Amino acid sequence: MIPRELFKKIRQIEIRTRGLVHDIFGGEYHSAFKGQGIEFSEVRPYQIGDDIRTIDWNVSARSGETYVKIFEEEREQTLMLLVDVSGSEDFGSKEKFKREVAAEICAVAAFSAIQNNDKVGLLLFTDRVERFVPPKKGRRHVLRLIRDLFAHTPQSTGTNLSVALQHALHVLRRRSIVLIVSDFFDDGFEPALRALARRHDTVAIHLQDPREEELPAVGLVELTDPETGETVLLDTWSRSARRVFAEQAYARRQRTAGLLRRLHVDHVPIRTDEGYVEPLIRFFRHRNRKGR
Numbered sequence: 006m007i008p009r010e011l012f013k014k015i016r017q018i019e020i021r022t023r024g025l026v027h028d029i030f031g032g033e034y035h036s037a038f039k040g041q042g043i044e045f046s047e048v049r050p051y052q053i054g055d056d057i058r059t060i061d062w063n064v065s066a067r068s069g070e071t072y073v074k075i076f077e078e079e080r081e082q083t084l085m086l087l088v089d090v091s092g093s094e095d096f097g098s099k100e101k102f103k104r105e106v107a108a109e110i111c112a113v114a115a116f117s118a119i120q121n122n123d124k125v126g127l128l129l130f131t132d133r134v135e136r137f138v139p140p141k142k143g144r145r146h147v148l149r150l151i152r153d154l155f156a157h158t159p160q161s162t163g164t165n166l167s168v169a170l171q172h173a174l175h176v177l178r179r180r181s182i183v184l185i186v187s188d189f190f191d192d193g194f195e196p197a198l199r200a201l202a203r204r205h206d207t208v209a210i211h212l213q214d215p216r217e218e219e220l221p222a223v224g225l226v227e228l229t230d231p232e233t234g235e236t237v238l239l240d241t242w243s244r245s246a247r248r249v250f251a252e253q254a255y256a257r258r259q260r261t262a263g264l265l266r267r268l269h270v271d272h273v274p275i276r277t278d279e280g281y282v283e284p285l286i287r288f289f290r291h292r293n294r295k296g297r
Contacts, residue, residue: 015151022112025282026120033289034117038082038182038206048072082182083140084118084125085205086111087169088154089187091131092162094212103212103277107186108154110210110281114184115147123182127153132163134172140181163233166194170201177205186210188217189261199268208271208288211261215278218254220247 026034048061051071059073088111094104115125119142126140127150136157138150166187173183174197183205201207220226220241227236240246258274265272273288275281 014155015148018109018112018151019116019148022109023116025113026116029282029286030113030117030289031120033286033293034114035121037289037292038084047075049075082118082121082123083177083179084114084123084182084184085128085140085173085177086114086126086150087128087130087173087183087185087187089131089164089166089169089185089212090129090135090157090159091164091190092159093164093188093190101277103188103214104154106212106275106277106281107210108151110186110275110285111154111184112147112151113281113285115150118182119143119147125150128169128173129153129157129159130165130169130172131159131161132165133161133168135159135161137172137176139176164191166191167197170194170197174201174204181205183207184210186212188212188214190257195264195268198264198270202268202270208273209265211258211265211272211274213258213274213276215276218258219251222247 048064049072051060051065051073055073059075061072061074064072088107090104094102094107111127118125122142124140124142125147127136127138128134129136136153138153164187166185166189170185177183183201185207187210189209189211198207220239222241224240224242226239226241239250262272262274271288271292273284275284
């Protein structure tokens with residue numbers, strides 16, 4: 006039985022994100038993630054301008070008229086959502102935690118996928134695989150995935166991206182779309198990401214919060230790492246302390262961006278204080294231009 010408040014939140018997410026899919030993202034998703042090939046559909050009489058390479062000589066010979074083959078995109082695909090639910094995702098200095106933003110982004114992607122008759126699966130991870138839901142189609146399945154995103158209580162607080170990436174490699178037999186939603190507060194995952202990106206169409210949704218990048222001058226502050234529990238006391242009146250904090254955050258972002266660029270993984274930075282709609286639209290349209 007789903008708690009009333011959780012049911013209400015899931016329903017609100019469904020209404021909001023399905024509206025976005027209907028108005029904006031459905032067509033953008035279809036264009037950005039092409040099918041894996043083409044398949045024969047039918048034959049029709051030749052028309053001026055048709056490519057002569059598509060002529061069906063057997064049908065033309067039997068009928069006495071010229072016919073061409075019509076092909077359609079082999080549309081059905083699998084979208085796998087790899088979502089970081091480690092301790093750092095339960096952080097947000099504005100209206101929403103990173104985990105809530107992640108859930109809405111996943112809902113948009115999932116509803117876009119099923120609108121295009123694709124399957125959707127979910128893998129929640131910390132420093133282990135917390136939950137795996139095999140890919141399926143349909144609205145009820147997507148609602149289950151959204152429920153899992155909100156209702157799952159992680160067993161751990163740490164992050165190990167390699168474990169999640171290797172699990173995805175193991176379970177995805179056919180080429181799929183893999184959406185990794187994380188703040189990428191981890192190291193050492195390059196080999197696993199390289200292997201995944203070679204076999205699958207891989208996209209990194211990079212969640213960022215302003216308070217993880219820059220501190221306000223408010224005096225002595227205790228900062229606790231939500232993944233390790235380690236606490237440090239920082240004097241935010243100190244300009245040098247704030248500068249070092251900002252420089253380290255910037256360096257971390259640049260390392261992540263550089264790694265994704267080297268591995269040819271699409272990188273979509275999304276800040277919790279700016280919304281996700283515009284960054285996703287830019288990403289889809291960039292993919293469309295690149296594809297053309």
